[in-house]
Amino acid sequence: MECIDVEQRFPQYKLGYEDHVVGGTQDPWLKTILCRRGSICPSGGSKLWACTSGRLNAAARAFIKNKRRCELGSMNELTHDERTELDSLQAEFIAGEIPDCATIKMDGDDGVNAEFDVKDAATVFKLMKAKRR
Helix, strand or coil: CCCCCHHHHCCCECEEECCHHHCCCCCHHHEEEEECCEEEEEEECCEEEEEECCCCCHHHHHHHHHHHHHHHHCCCCCCHHHHHHHHHHHHHHHCCCCCCCEEEEEEECCEEEEEEEHHHHHHHHHHHCECEC
């Protein structure tokens, strides 16, 4: 399987490496984009990972809120509290504070890993606060 070479595709962003020992490698699987709220790395095909550096940072909270919004939206019957929560999440989504372009694949105590398509890179890079060169 091939992956996006983040160094070639996004030359304006600061580059890091998955394994610091192999810094400068040409293997695109090991290249990452450094962000203030974590990092972005290849997932395969046209997909990238957004890996947050903490569960409580704004990017992780936004990904988690979108997951909850989708869960509540798919339920047939909601309690009053669930309806209120969904309305609040919908308002944040409409305001652009919650991205709908990434799917949480791993949710841990130390952060969230969300997968997104390269076409949504601008939205996720902004949320993750990708570092420019």
